[in-house]
Amino acid sequence: MTIAICPGSFDPVTVGHVDIIKRASKLFDRVIVAVLVNLEKQPWFTIEERKHLLSKATADIPNVEIEGFSGLLADFAREKKASAIVKGLRAVSDFEYEFQMALTNRKLDENLETVFLTTSAQNLYLSSSIVKQVGIFGGDIHSFVPECIHDEILLRIKQRSQLK
Ligand code: PNS
Numbered sequence: 001m002t003i004a005i006c007p008g009s010f011d012p013v014t015v016g017h018v019d020i021i022k023r024a025s026k027l028f029d030r031v032i033v034a035v036l037v038n039l040e041k042q043p044w045f046t047i048e049e050r051k052h053l054l055s056k057a058t059a060d061i062p063n064v065e066i067e068g069f070s071g072l073l074a075d076f077a078r079e080k081k082a083s084a085i086v087k088g089l090r091a092v093s094d095f096e097y098e099f100q101m102a103l104t105n106r107k108l109d110e111n112l113e114t115v116f117l118t119t120s121a122q123n124l125y126l127s128s129s130i131v132k133q134v135g136i137f138g139g140d141i142h143s144f145v146p147e148c149i150h151d152e153i154l155l156r157i158k159q160r161s162q163l164k
Helices: 015-027 045-059 073-079 092-108 129-134 147-162
Strands: 003-009 030-035 063-069 084-090 114-120
Touching: 003 073, 015 030, 015 045, 015 084, 015 114, 015 129, 030 045, 045 063, 045 147, 073 092, 084 092, 092 114, 129 147
Parallel strands: 003 030, 003 084, 030 063, 084 114
Antiparallel strands: none
16 A cells, blocks of 8 residues: 655645645555645644645545644654655746755655655646735635635635734
């Protein structure tokens, strides 16, 4: 049984994330999507909200599970007996950061490989930050997020913008 982890902040999940998760689900028997803490980012959505949105967005993929974890990715992967971390790579700008994380994770666990999937061309520019920025200023985010969670994401972005 091959097990992979798709880690990320998912703040919130985008169609780009779902594309990577779907493609990973064809390569591995079991894919665990892990909502983790990125100390560099201030999240807008709680871990529970992000897990809920991911569950809805991936409900049609049978071998995918959603979990949250507040420690090291390498520890989580070991606990789950995963052999690989799967991440999407958009552009050269992602490379240095992703390379650093991949090397760190392998330093922490020499058996843990990171597999990069190249993003689909239509998602090259897309990120969770873009979703929040476009949404907060009233732009159309329909093509950025899965349709089934569009309204929930937009509502949360609007609530959040009123707090500022
Ligand atoms: O979607 P992101 O923000 O690019 O994902 C980054 C994430 C959450 C995968 C990364 O910050 C992470 O692995 N956090 C957990 C803590 C950890 O293991 N840090 C060391 C890896 S360099």
